Amino acid sequence: MFQINPLPESAFSHLYGLPDDELALRNVQVHVSDGGAPCRVSLTDLAEGQRVFLLNFEHQPGETPYRSRHAIYVGDGALENRPAPGVVPASIASRLLSVRAFNAEHEIVDADVIDGAEVTGLISTYFGNADVDYLHLHFAKRGCFAAKVTRAGG
Structure with a gap:
């Protein structure tokens, strides 16, 4: 048996509700979901019209050649869903x-x-x-x- 793990809400909650200009200073882009933005915290496709963050996240922090970070979507106010x-x-x-x-x-x-x-x-x-x-x-x-x-x- 396996477990799909969402990213922790606590890693992003400090961004929730911030104005676009403050988010831009943190290299976070603000978008409006078209209904197909997959949130990594709620593990859902965000509803059309919902405010969504596009930001860089280090998902593979291991000290190997496979260390990696990439863009992800997180819904503004997303709740962790396991x-x-x-x-x-x-x-x-x-x-x-x-x-x-x-x-x-x-x-x-x-x-x-x-x-x-x-x-x-x-x-x-x-x-x-x-x-x-x-x-x-x-x-x-x-x-x-x-x-x-x-x-x-x-």
Whole structure:
């Protein structure tokens, strides 16, 4: 069994409600969702017309050549939403994904590109390998980090 993990609300709540000019000073762009902005905190597609932040986030802080940061969306005022174990949120399942399996040393063990509707099987396959510690899901078209996947209860 696996767990899809949202980014913590606490990492972004200091930005909630700030005026656009203050956010710009922090290199945060403000956009209005077209209904297809996937929030990394709520793990939902933000409703059309909702204020959304586009900002850079370090999703892979391991001290390896795979250390990485990229643009992500976070809804202004987003509440952290942790899906039940074994559940892939629609905002992830509805997109083409790049799935990257990492070991405990933050090195890539395996990777593939898959339709999000089929990702459950690939997650199970990767976690069948004892060398795999966690997975990263990325939205394949733009390469943006979507979520971290861990073994449920781990």
